[in-house]
Amino acid sequence: MMLSVLTVFSLCMVLIAxxxxxxxxxxxxxxxxxxKASYTYGEPIFISGEIKDIxxxxxxxxxxxxxxxxxxxxxxxxxxxxxxxxAQIIAGDSMTQIGTYTVTVQYGAENYSSTTSxxxxxxxxxxxxxxxxxISSTVxxxxxxxxxxxxxxxxxxxxxxxxVDAKSLIVSIDAINSGYVTLTxxxxxxxxTINGQDHDFFVLIDGEEAxxxxxxxxxxxxxxxxxxxxxxxxxxxxxxxxxxxxxxAAMILAVAIISIIAISTKSRLCIVSRC
Numbered sequence: 116m117m118l119s120v121l122t123v124f125s126l127c128m129v130l131i132a133x134x135x136x137x138x139x140x141x142x143x144x145x146x147x148x149x150x151k152a153s154y155t156y157g158e159p160i161f162i163s164g165e166i167k168d169i170x171x172x173x174x175x176x177x178x179x180x181x182x183x184x185x186x187x188x189x190x191x192x193x194x195x196x197x198x199x200x201x202a203q204i205i206a207g208d209s210m211t212q213i214g215t216y217t218v219t220v221q222y223g224a225e226n227y228s229s230t231t232s233x234x235x236x237x238x239x240x241x242x243x244x245x246x247x248x249x250i251s252s253t254v255x256x257x258x259x260x261x262x263x264x265x266x267x268x269x270x271x272x273x274x275x276x277x278x279v280d281a282k283s284l285i286v287s288i289d290a291i292n293s294g295y296v297t298l299t300x301x302x303x304x305x306x307x308t309i310n311g312q313d314h315d316f317f318v319l320i321d322g323e324e325a326x327x328x329x330x331x332x333x334x335x336x337x338x339x340x341x342x343x344x345x346x347x348x349x350x351x352x353x354x355x356x357x358x359x360x361x362x363x364a365a366m367i368l369a370v371a372i373i374s375i376i377a378i379s380t381k382s383r384l385c386i387v388s389r390c
Contacts, residue, residue, distance in 0.1 A: 144166060144167050144227055145164060145167070145175075145222070145227060145229035146164045146167070147163075147164035147218060147229050147231050148164060148231055149218060149231060149233045151233065152233060153233060153234035153235070153236055154206035154234070154235055155293075156206060156326075157205065157295070157325075157341030157342055158205070158206045158293045158343060159203055159205055159343045159345070160204050160206055160233065161201070162177055162201070162202040162203070162218055162220075163199070163200065164199070164229075165199045165200075166194055166198045166200070166222060173194060174191050174192065174222070175192055175194055175220050175222040176189070176192075176219075176220065176222065177189070177190040177191075177192055177200075177220055178218070178219045179216055179219075180216065181210070182216070185212075187209050187216060188204045190202050194222070205343050206235055207326065207341070212235075213235055213236065214234070214235065215232055215233075215235075216233055216235055217230055217232045218230060218232065218233070249266045249268045250266065250271070251264075251265070251266045252264075253265070254272060254274065255275075256276060256277060256284070256304060256357060257275065257276035257277075261303070263275055263299065263300055263304065266297040267294065267295070267296040267297075268295055269290055269291060269293055269294020269295070269342070270289050270292065270342075270346075271288065271289045272296060273287040273288060274287045275287070277356045278350070278356070279356055279357075279358075281352060281356075282354055282355060282356045283305075283350050283353065284350070285348060285350050286298065286349040286350070288348070288349060290342050290343065290344055290345055290347070292344045293341070293343045293344045294342060295340060295341045295342065296339075296342065296349070297337065297338070297340075298337070298340075299337050300335060300337070300338065301335055302336060303357075304357050305336075305353050306353050306355045307336075307353035307354045307355070308354055313331060316329070317351075317353075318340055318349065318350070320342050320348070321346055321347055322348075325340060325341075327339060327340040327341075338351065
């Protein structure tokens with residue numbers, strides 16, 4: 116009798132141990148981390164991890180949510196032969212609120228998951244740019260006489276050239292780190308207006324829409340654009356870009372045409388009056 120009681124007791128303990136290990140196993144099969152604890156606008160967020168104790172997992176879902184549950188990002192990422200995965204998002208792309216964001220990694224039909232979190236310190240409007248290490252200079256628009264003033268941190272501005280068909284300026288940069296570039300663009304070089312009223316530019320960083328800050332005057336439009344490390348191209352799209360001739364060349368051409376008209380008119384007057 117005592118043996119039966121001990122046997123039942125032993126079986127119960129084994130069963131409890133097994134049941135107690137299931138959620139721990141499920142939760143412990145995923146390791147997920149971010150490369151930093153907090154991010155400012157435009158910084159890349161590197162998410163990495165490992166799925167343990169599973170023979171074959173091809174993909175995992177990476178879900179980023181704000182503290183109120185709203186979705187900020189969703190990615191399906193491959194899991195390599197070493198059971199590791201990597202994902203990257205840009206801070207601020209779809210993050211409209213300052214605060215804590217949760218990264219959840221899920222896989223399998225059972226939706227095994229694990230989480231980590233990070234802090235987003237603010238969108239462009241609340242980000243204070245540090246200009247202490249900024250490089251300030253000017254650059255000519257390639258093949259034109261138009262001069263653009265700029266200030267950049269985190270990398271180098273290589274060149275600026277127009278895409279006349281797209282009515283845009285292409286700013287080529289070498290972003291060693293995340294940073295920002297401020298461009299003072301004359302309205303005769305690039306502008307965005309509709310029916311005589313100012314209209315917003317459309318800015319892309321490596322093909323992805325980006326936010327920016329702007330100060331306007333009657334002659335210039337000053338854009339401040341944050342970019343992530345590794346960025347190569349910023350495109351600023353408006354409704355007008357430098358014509359076939361640069362601003363100075365166009366002015367010279369206009370003066371030349373006016374002079375020709377004036378000389379022709381004077382010559383005709385002389386012929387009529389036989390001077």
